[in-house]
Amino acid sequence: MSMELPPVVEHPRLTVVGTGYLGATHAVCMAILGYEVLGLDVDEKKVRQLNSGVVPFFEPGLPEKLQEALGSGRLRFTTDYDDAAAFGDVHFICVGTPQTSGSAAADMTYVDSAFSELARRITSRSLLVGKSTVPTGTAARLTETVRSLSPAGAALEVAWNPEFLREGFAVKDTLHPDRLVFGVESDWAQAQLEAAFAPIIAEGTPVVVSDLATSELVKVAANSFLATKISFINAMAEVCEATGADVSLLAQALSLDSRIGGRFLNPGLGFGGGCLPKDIRAFTHRAxxxxxxxxxxxxxxxxxINDRRRTRAVDVLRELVGGDLRGARIACLGAAFKPNSDDVRDAPALHVAQLLHDEGARVAVYDPEAMPNARRKYPELSYADSAEEAVERADAVALLTEWQEFRDADPAALGALVTHRRLLDARHALDADTYRAAGWEVRALGRPKQSRPLTLVSRTPDGRD
Structure with a gap:
């Protein structure tokens, strides 16, 4: 690292390129923290929505923060790269890295374009900070690219600052993260990032300063570990089903081991969403x-293992309706990959609904927030406007996303609407004894057909002990 530190902008102006889930949240929260922020996106409709105070996706707490940030005068959005290049001292790149069609590799089209379009317009010392999840080696490659394109040449530096947001808790995770990771190649880049996160660092947030390659690996390594822990307990659920054991009791016992803990040790339908599935696939491809x-x-x-949970859910539903799903009416409660989100990317709930549909079942899907996205992605499925409408005359009900609305449902009231009181609790979210007392036949993945009363270790909704 350089011994002479170039001037650092102590209160930098920030640009955020990409205003999807990550970028919009980051732009709003940085403005709340007191920075002047310009969000950039090529999607004119999204930019208009954000400038008018509308968040184009569901995330609790973010609409209120967007209104506050716009009202402060510190936040605006644009489609103009020239505007962004001239505005920012630190540029955060928050565009997507979806899975490439026909391959496990990450599609780097949007990342490469964002870095290149900014670089060719930047004329003075600036810091380009990647937040997207990328294959290791990307930052080093992009450093060469941007310096070859930019009039600023070597005065343009690349750093990496991976994000660790949980959908449903993104505002909290941005304003009060459990750690910050700075992948840098110079003392100046580190100091400039510290200035860009000064209020968060002042709270005592741990900061890990690393080389570029390590910072790129942190996110995929974290997601790989979490995915492994989820699949481990679901692998144990497969063993439990073969032996008559109860995976919920097993998970409770394991969670009390301080070396293991209970986070992400919740058996059920497995993981989905826009991060874990595609990130572990891209990681294996890069390795x-x-x-x-x-x-x-x-x-x-x-x-x-994760994929097998989905087919196992279909197997259980087939058993519940007598061995043949053709013509059976199945109520699918849930479409989002997790509660407090409208994200249906690689959603286990919708995959199960599709598999049921493919076997000839008459499926009715309902989700409190994800219905528009679900309809766009799976137009062949049937949808209901409420949980009550979904379960009406159902031969079986499947809880596939553990929204609080479904947890709070009255078993007797639901029972009055269905044809047969048969329930698959694929998320281990309901009190099986209460449902059985109301006349329901209840199944849960990894639990015996008649399980003993269970008192689980208390957990908060985000899975923390």
């Missing part, structure tokens, strides 16, 4: 490219 594929080969089985 293969680097010649260390054997080190991450286990992640393919982690992915496979």
């Amino acid at each position: 293969d490219e680097l010649g260390v594929g054997q080190a991450t080969a286990f992640l393919r089985e982690v992915d496979g």
Whole structure:
């Protein structure tokens, strides 16, 4: 690292490129923290919505923060790269890295474009900060690219600052993260990032300063570990089903071991969303490219276990309706990949609904927030406007996303609407004894057909002990 530190902008102006889930949240929260922020997106409709105070996706607490940030005068959104290049001292790149069609690799089109379009317009010392989840080696490659494109040349630096947001808790995780990771190549880049996160660092938030490659690995390593823990308990659910054991009691016992803990040890339908599935696939793909594929080969089985939970849910529903799903009316409660989100990317709930539909079941899907996204992605499915409408005359009900609305439902009231009181609790979210007392036949993945009363360790909704 350089011994002479170039001037650092102590209260930098920030741009945020990409105003999807990550970028919009980051832009809003940084403005709340007191920075002048310009959000950039090529989607004119999204920019108009944000400038008018409308968040184009569901995230609790963010609409109120957007209104506050716009009202402060510190936040606006644009489609103009020239405006962004001239405005910012620190540029955060928050565009998506979806899975490439026909491959496990990450699609780097949007990241490469964002860095390149900014670089060719920047004429003075600036810091380009990647927040997207990328294959290791990306930051080093982009450093060469931007310096070759930019009039600023070597005065343009690349850093990496991975995000660790949980959908449903994104505002809290941005304003009060459990750690910050700065991947940098110079003391100046570190100091400039520290200035860009000064209020968060002042709270005592731990900061890990690393090289670029390590910072790129942190996010995929974290997601791989969490995915492994989820698939582990679901693998134990498979064993429990074969032995008559109860995976919920097993998870409770394991969670009391201080070396293991209870977070992400919740058995059920498995993980989904826009991060864990595609990130572990891209990680294994990149490891293969680097010649260390054997080190991450286990992640393919982690992915496979996760997929088997979905087919197992269909197996249980088939058993519940007598062995043949053709013509059976199945109420699917949930479409989002998790509660407090409208994200249906790789959503287990919708995958189960699709598998049921493919076997000839008459499916009715309902979700409190994800219905528009679900309809766009799975137009062939049938949808209901309420949980009550979904379960009406159902031969079986499947709880597939554990929204509080479904947790609070009255078993007797639901029972009065269905044809047969048969329930699959694929998320271990309901009190099976209460439902059985109301005349329901209840099944849960990894639990015996008649399970003993269970008192679980108390957990908050985000899975923390």
